[in-house]
Amino acid sequence: MNRKIRNGLVIAGFGTFGILGVTILVANVRKADDGLRVYAAQTASDADETTINGWESEVDNTIYCTGSVSKVYVTAAVMQLVDQGKVDLDAPVTDYIDDFKMADERYKDITVRMLMNHSSGLMGTVLKDDTLINDNVLDREKLMLTNLATQHLKADPGAYSSYCNDGFDLLEIIVERVSGMDYTTYVEKNIADKIGATSIGTSDNMFENENLVDIYSNEKCYGNEYCLDFGAGGIVSNAKDTCEFGSTFFKGDSRLLSEKCKDEMNTLSTASPYSFYGLGWDEVSIKQYEDAGVKVLCKGGDTLNQHANLMVAPDEEISVCVTTSGGSSGYNKAVCEALMNIALEEQGIEIDEVTAPEVEFKNAVPEEFKKYEGYYASPYSGVIEVTFPDMKYMLLKTGTDTTSESYFKYTDNGFVRVKGDIEADNVKVDPEYTCYRVEEINGGIYIVADMISNNSDLVNNENTTIVAEMMAPNPVSENVINAWKERENQKYAITSDKYSSAIYDTPFVEMTELDGSGYIMVNMTMGVRILRIEDENTASFYTTIPGDASRDMFDMTVNDDGTVVCSNGYSAIPVEVLDKLTKDVTKVALKTDEGTWFGIDDSLANTSISVDRPENSAVFVYDKYGDVIYSSHMKGYGDTIPLPKGGYIAFLGEDGGTVAIKYE
Template sequence: MENQVTQLLKAMVKPDYTACSYAFMQNGKIVCADAIGVIDKINNQPITTDCTFNVCSISKIYCTVCIMQLVDEGLIQLEDKVADILPEFTMKDERYKDITVRMCLDHSSGLPGTQWKHFSVSTTSKFDYYSEVLNYLSNSTLKANPGTYSTYCNDGFTLAEMVVSKVRNMNYEDVLKKYITEKIGATSTNTTYTINSDCPLVSEGKKPKEYFPIQGAGGITTSMIDLCKFGQLFLEPNSIISEKSKALMAKSWGTTFLESDLGAIDFGLGWDLVKHHDPDYDFGDGVLAKGGNSMFFSSRLIIVPKYNAVLAFSETHDCGLEVPTTLMRLFNTYLEPNTYPDYSGIYTHAFGLQKITTIKSSMVVQDKTEKGWIMSDLLNYADGKWTNEKGNQIFFEGDYLLKTTRNRTVAFAQKAKKQELNSVWKSRLNKKYIVCDTTYYDIVTNQMLCSVEFNRTEDTLSLIVHGNKSEPVVSEFPIEVIDDTHAKSYLNTPCNGSRDRVEPYFENNRLYCASYTYICEDDIEPYNSQLFEKENQVYKINNTLEVLPTICENHRILVLDANGDLYYDSMDVEEYKPIESGFIILV
């Protein structure tokens, strides 16, 4: 089960992602958890489920619990004025004196929003962040009368954090540790000033480690398993927060002056959504959700009473996921029976390859790009077909993939053939074959077929076509080997799925394909300022080519980059810029 959830996640992330992690807890036990990727792209150390992510605004739930503990103990009340607790808090706008503790938690305080300076930093060194915040607020005004309407506000939670610290007479990070994380055994859960070195913090790519002095609003770093431990507090009675306080947090406190606005009223105390319903997933009533988004991370915490479940997820931004829906899809996959048809595999059409991954009711369609497989569509199964959010459908007849778009169904692709290669064909893989018989007036090689290469993807052989690179998707023709010198396309999909058959063959140390003749890069001489000759000449650029030879009438120069894609063509009007390596074709 865990493998299927992770398999689906791996199909959805971008090919150059850093890391993401998820965990599901049911009935107080972790039932499914995993982490994929690396801690950072400097050392490329594989991630584990003990690694931590900055969950940013999910920290607001921890801060709210700290406040509610004070309420439970009778030390403060939700309607207490913040300025009475924090006399050092002042603003230019006298209305600030009406801001209550509760307004800080339901985003209705009217405060400006965010004290951005040092919101996110690259150091764990402590400095007087509270003084910076108080100075910023003292020079600010309110955007509305306190309590008028709710709009997302980090400043309120920074004040709530300061209230906790002031009333407890402790550093906020010590309050979290003593009153929450130590009690639930969440050893990975910390703030910037209490990082646990045994639980490494993930960094996006090669970017710096990200830390948060803004602890109450966004400073928690945690593993997803430990985040689930915290979430479990909202599903069962415990000694950390009372049932009364949990009910108050889960109440709709948000306010708005627009009759049709359903967004603002969903704010609870700390929670983004206290009446969370999604049309695609039946998770029942009472679902609570909180998101978190920093400069480098996106995270989600969801409490699902119907399944007595806690769901946690975090990613580095380069994963490219829609985190709220991804987490729900992953959990739904965990819950589903394994009774759906499986059409996973490589499919091919006249212009390239696609990877289909079907896991239970989900289908991920991936296009092959130069960076790897990238998700291009996400669909859900019902009644023998998979449908995306636009209403477009995919279904299968045997090995053939059909698509329905705008009520028109066409045959699109077919299952790719797998084939073992002998040593002759293996020696040809991933080598550039450069066109050597184009003409000075041939526009086709200005757009495509200026070079080709043989490629093998998961035992599927194809001919990649290089050209004027404007799209990241790789253009390639699936082929099968006939003998040591011949190969051919095997596609027979109706409509456009099998158009433009190619039959590459070798003769006299040249490759012949699609009406052109190609020379292997292994047989190409280096370029040393040679000039035009009577016949076309192809050279390899090994050193920076600063200047091109003079072109006369009815002549042409094509320069390809090292990948074989068109870099410069004298047929175009663009000015030539030096290139370090590649190929030059004198036509």
Template sequence: MGIKLFKRSATAILAIALLIPSAAVLAKEESGGTQSYSATRQSAAKKAALLTEDYGVTSVQYALFDNGRIAVSGQAGINDEQGIIPLNNNTVYGIGSVAKVYAAAAVMRLVDEGKLKLDEPVVSYLPAFTMKDSRYKQITPRMLLNHSSGLNGSTLTNSILYRDNDTYAHDHFLEDLAQQELKADPGAYSVYSNDSFTLAELLVEEVSGMSFTEFIQHAFFEPLALSRTYTASEELNEEAAAALYSPMREGQMPLGIDNAIGSGGIYSTAEELALFGGLFAGYGQGLLSDTAVTQMAQEEYKRGLWPEQGSDMFNYGLGWDSVHLAPFGDYGIKALTKGGDTLFYHAQLIVLPEQGMTAAVLSSGGSSIFNSVFASDLLLQALKERGDIQHLPSPKSFGEPIAAAPPQKQLDYAGVYGNFQTVYQIGITPEGKLLLSNALQPGTGAAEYVFTESGDYISQDGTTKVRFVEETNDRVYLWISQYISLPGLGQTVATYYDAEKLDKNEISSETAEKWAERDGKIYYILNEKFTSALYFANMATTVQLMEDVPGYNASQKITGPNSSKNDIQIPGLNGRDHMPYQFYQDNGTEYLKVQSFLFIHEDGIKSIYGGQKSKATILEDGLARWFAIPEAAAGKRLTVSRPAQSSFAVYDASGICVFFSQVDEDRAIELPPNGKVVFVGEPGTVFQLSLK
């Protein structure tokens, strides 16, 4: 669990850059950079200002790479709370899941070197990889990179930490996988998987004999002179990073470090991300072969189950979210893209391989969708200015729906549909009106769609089209295509299987009774490190039963008195992160195991002592200690004396974190009525408590 810090020598990087000029530098010398892009610069500055003024973005940084050079770059917004550190092109942002492109490139580099084959089993190279499910032996490197491995999704225990690059998530990953089963046959369909890229990270380390950080430094960062690009295992000066803010509290947040490097733990600038993207746009010769670049841009999503679509936000390549990003297909232009979202950082990289162009947009606050639309507009403006296209895209719509009577077959599609995070109740009237509501929150209203002669349902505003699809796996899916318009920024389109129809799940009366006792109960996280951002976010989970859908815990199928698991098989995003539930009792208290996370039942939490002096001690198991705030303690001010390697947090009755010692300066905290307090540290850590 040690912290590994690797400082790169600026002198060494400069020497390498002088000996091996980057392709971007070479191309710049050849091209002379003749295009000024004045109109594109003006447009980008306006869009950046709009994001920070109207879309809740704290800061945004952008860059356009064209003809071997950074042609346009800029930034907008605020940085540190004191206003001392200005934003500039060297300000560093977390790029989140855009790191997956780096991981894919690293694997392809090993393929180029003849050390790895895409379609050989991973276990051939990484024999320590094992799972409870024997199908894991079929997983190949290709399946890791195109999200079709069948891994459950996100094994991220102790991975998102404040000012802490502990390697726990990396060091225990194979141990955690060994306790899991697959959610689908390897290669059956592509569904977003963080774990696939963490496994790819370990694969690169095993085959190369280097740490993942060392390998990508050697393979890409140093030859391209990316001196402002870091991984989570390196020492990043927090003052060099874009300031973070949360809507849940006032003031600046500490730097959150994503320690799952291959799936999300890289930090960079927009200019350097755009330069890295140049590898896939004809630059960086010798770093990746043309064959490798071409393979990464293939339609990998078509290898398995996938919804019918055109150019879109999601259609996977190797590492790429999309290899046919809209609206570029309307111009006959191939576009690759990858987005990333962490708790507060957001990123988007778009590459136009045939045009030799890339765009990168990074932000603190906001969303990768905002960044994607901005980056698309940046490229479209540049394409127009250099004469490659004649006009910018106009907003699209499916048009106002003209109602038609649905056949009986359509009425049969009514029922309950689920995805990895929610459940829908769908009703269809004989007149052809589809009503879609949240089955987990009854009474919150329903979205309405109108059946049309095309066989699709369309929203009244024409932005969304819905249909039902009976797939080759005998499952029924809710298919959605949606135009997403961001006023002043632009438009994108997303087409996907949103949910799958849930079949009946008969359970015994004994099992039903056991689950009924848990309905609505809250379970609190126990085994995250004291620096974990999940305490600020209050990672709690709740059992949610539905009267109209017996046999299910939300979208999970109940499999026994103490277990449930997702049975859905949805390609794309909405079938991601299967998290089976397993309950057990210990000394009269119920615990919940969810993959590598451990939770405690709310009824097992004791009340904090309401007297003036007390203490809380972390027991030998090292688990967090949770306490309820009784009436006798509510309204009193809590002061805590604690060791440096520990933390505590206070929550109100609704579960909102009102104080976390890793985020806030230690002070006396007024305890909210019916709230909770948690203490976190190593075994034997003692917290001295004073209530006044």
């Protein structure tokens, strides 16, 4: 594996990932003369460049948004205040943010530590206006605190850890309230300056920096993307400076934090075997490294279009960072692991590649599993139906309109996924090893997965996580079921975000009533969520899965006019009631945080328009499938706006603005 990387197969792999820009760095400052070692650094400048050729010897200065790697930064910032005796990790958050309120009295029990280890019980993420294109003007603190004041908790504070962005934005506010500085200034003075970093910042001080990476969607360049959730995901940096930040967690490095505070961050913060959070870090216990006697810390990060991963071995003094435009943090992590393994090998430490265990298939499934048949909610697959045909194997059906089937044979380890002719019992273990176990935890029934996969052609990844929760009976009346069924098979268009919001690249929401079960499946840009129907117009979050699987929960209400309002800040209108854009429409009055949508009338199909619009505005056009084909945020978008048959057009801006339309 290491030889392959050195021979350039990492680079060959990037072409298949859709990565448009990449910087890869390994820092090893164990010896003073080692400095920063660059294994590869390259930036692709064009959207159609699918391969990256050769190796660069110079450190690439391109600045990327590090996404959720920002959580380690804000945790470090708060821990500096802990070192100074100004913050107590186990004090209530309300001690530091007196205007933090929720529609749930349990919020008073949330501590600072719970924000850092994802156990606060907060729903997850206030998504409204969290990412803007070519814009950085927003009072994000006011928006978030106002939204949280309307929310309730999904769990008792401290009950279990479930990935949560909002907790880290609250940490950002704590830094500001306690230090008396705005967060960007604090990071600049107390983190960047102390480690000699020149690119670490936020959209406040790095806006329109010439080194910021461009982002691409549908092979179109959109310029710069800015995450306004500074604490949760808004730190920008080049890979060199992020690598340098990672090196501050080396043993004996006191530039930012005391050893006591670093040990707090680097210690497993939950007793659950299904999550490995430290404080700020995603993982502080990674089995293949622990087996070799090496502690490795890991944090991944994703915005809509930029991705990062940071891995640190504190005792061996290795810091690895991969930043990309395009791809995913999962791919970045695979490259980080591969390079970490090379660096450890150079110190004489071999990391054994993870391999699937040998298994022996059983001829029958024990009768005790019969009670686990039923429907399960999964954020990865939507709804899963579990059955045990003739008690010979486990059958999983996923999907609604179309159904896919997976087969699992019973073994001593659990139910192992197989390929082949299941009825003839002529099967073998799936090369992507997956073993499911059904477990009862705190009164709930869950599917736990042990997985060994390789989606990068670099390293095998081992992961144990809860992937689904059994859907308890939720009897509701036929009238209620019919009310939700009528909302199926139509799109809802988000209208509530600022004109520069990145959500308008994928703004459509769809929902499916799940066959009279009392649940609906909601599909939006962040993925699939299962909600429990409460009445004709209300549905609430359902899953209570530790780890990533219960992240970003929300409740939903449908107003009398058909508008869907989500507790995460989004509002959406049904496209079937949209007015039609015809030549009679020559002007559109713009409204702040309220997009004006039209369906494209057939009389204008496959024609075009041009517009005269204010600077603080945007126009988006979508085809009949909901895919964006034109946006005024695209670089070089031109003056001609296409109007596809059966498509939609959105005019976005601010109060007082007007768009004038000229037809061809």
